[in-house]
Amino acid sequence: MLTSVAKILRVLNSETAPGQISLAVGLSMIAGLTPLVSLHNLAVLFLVLLLRVNLAAFILGLTFFTGIAYLLDPLFHRLGLAALTAGSLEGLWTSLYNSTLWRLERFNNSIVMGSLLVSLALLGPLVLCLNWAIRRYRVHILAWVQKSRLMQAFTASKLYRAYQSVSGWGGDA
């Protein structure tokens, strides 16, 4: 737990642009809340690797959102089922259902649909809010955190040094 907190602080304290962190968290939300083995998550993985987003933030976010997805599944199911059985959307779903790509996506599953709708709806607000929050953090709290014992212990650890060696993947450059 402490290591995770330290990792988060390390990411926040880095030179990485706030957009790279917040987009990584946003994408991790999609991959984490929706069933992992889904076609859209292949696209998320593609974007995470191709775009210069922070990988550590993505992995941490994925762990967090996968955990809370277990709790939110009943909600996703109800929401997805309501969307899939809405009379006004029947034509849209029927045409998607007859498309091979969308059938591979399993959009007609209540949990896939519910979780995808929720994560897509939250993506924009989450990225913008995180951007704002990271900026505020760096201005007002960063100096205090860097002096904290926890952060100093973490930066002295082997794990941190190992992370530093591959930090180019973190989107700092």
Add this chain to the structure above:
Amino acid sequence: MMQWIRWQGLLAFLLVVGVLAGIWFLVIDGVIERAIEQTGTKLVGARVDLEAADLSLFPLGLTLTGLHVTNPDSPMTNAVQAQRISFLVDPGPLLRRKVIIENMAVEGVQFNRPRATSGAVKTKEAGPGTDEATAPALPFTLPPVSVPSVQEILQKEELQSLKRIEALRQEIQTEQETWKKRLADLPNQAKLTEYQARVEKLKSAGQGGLGGILGGANEVVAIQKDVQADLQQIQTAKADLEQRIAGLRRDLEAVAKAPAEDLQRLKAKYAFTSEGLSNLSGTLLQGPLREWIQTGLHWYRKVGPLVERQAARMSEQKAARVVKPLRGKGVDVRFPERAPLPNFLIRNTRVLVEIPSGTFTGTITNITPEQPVLGTPLTFAFDGENLKGLRSAKVSGELNRVDPASSRDSLRLAVREYRVKDLSLSSNADWPLALKNASADVDLDAKLAGEAMDAMVAADLRSVTLTSEGQKDPGPVGKALKAALADIKQTRVKATITGTTKDYQLQLTSDLDRVLKNAVGKQVQSQLAGLERDLRGAIAKQVDKPLADLKASLSGLGGLDNELTARTGQLRNLLTSLPKAQGGLKLPF
């Protein structure tokens, strides 16, 4: 913008996808093998084992080797096993999660092969076979071929006529006691004497002036009323008694017929009757036929659910809408498809079946659990030529669940020159019978609409050898039957099966009955006549006296009726002898 792109990430993406695909390809054979074993075991209720599964990507296909399906009712036996199953999968529909197989080849199919280890699986609930209908009990047994003596019969049997006579005797006795009590309560001689005394008193009072005359008129009216009330009471009782006597007479007439009924019952039980002979073929052949029907229905019930899972799945989906979904499962909502296809379909399956007699070849078309989606039923056709023990056999039919609410299935079978050997027809110790040899042509045409069954079986048997060995004391009829059966060289049997799969009726007819009837008819007639004569005499000896006593006791009730008639007459005479009290003062005294 370019500062947001990480080109080495593209390479990493391709690497990750490649590694995942490689892992998938390495483990997919094992995954398929386990999936088939687990799903098959769940469906069958006993272990399904697969030696190997081999997936090929170009072209996309699968080869299964060594498929063994345990018989759930006999875990040390494989109900069916196949050496090799190979097929190609249409990749387009597969992307839409539909397994469409145009052609499948199934080789080395064998039935009822022994297993090295038990294939039983632990189940929480009883298997699906527990609610299967058991074979309806045989409606009758073999008729006796030897007849015991009349003394032996009457020692073993209780005559119904004696029981009925005794019951009626007790009823008459009870009635007599009841009516004697009732008669004692009715107006009797003492009451009549009392009325006469009142009349005498009236006469003497009438000579006492005008007051006496007026008082006498009132007394006359009072006596008339009293006598009429008593008369009414006696007449009502008399009508009741007569009605009861009439009922008892009817009972007596019925009881008088009881000895004849006893005679018929004992004749039917201890001697051949024309009915017994006319059902002989049914008695002999229905045992084996019922066993075959039960076996056929057992497998029909096993196969049925495999082609009608659509309805069950739809109901599961409906149920899933209201229950809390499992993690990551959810509910798949289905929408209309432009070219609907079932999720699983094998259009053509070429099957090679190896049975002890040789090899059968055949095709099965449209194997799918979702016939309503496909709109076409499953059909099958198998044939085998020059097999060991039979010249040819053809089986064809269809399982039609296109409309789940009204399934229509059919089966046709044509077997030529099937050599029957040592088929036990009766294991009855009194009359063991076996079909030692025969050459049979069998035709079956069966239709099932829902649970309703309508089937016809016709069998021509030639070169027949019937044996009846180990028979204890066959008697003259048994000997005649044995000789007649030994002479039978050919026969034709027809069976019709109607009703439902759980409760069906089997009717068998055969020219065997005519042959046997002719052969043993004289023996039967002579035996029957002797038995009837002796039985009638013996029954009469036991029944005649109690029956005569019964008639006498009923006539005792008639005596009570006479008594009531006498009392009625006496009261009427008294009424007519009373002086007239109306129309002025015309008193007779």
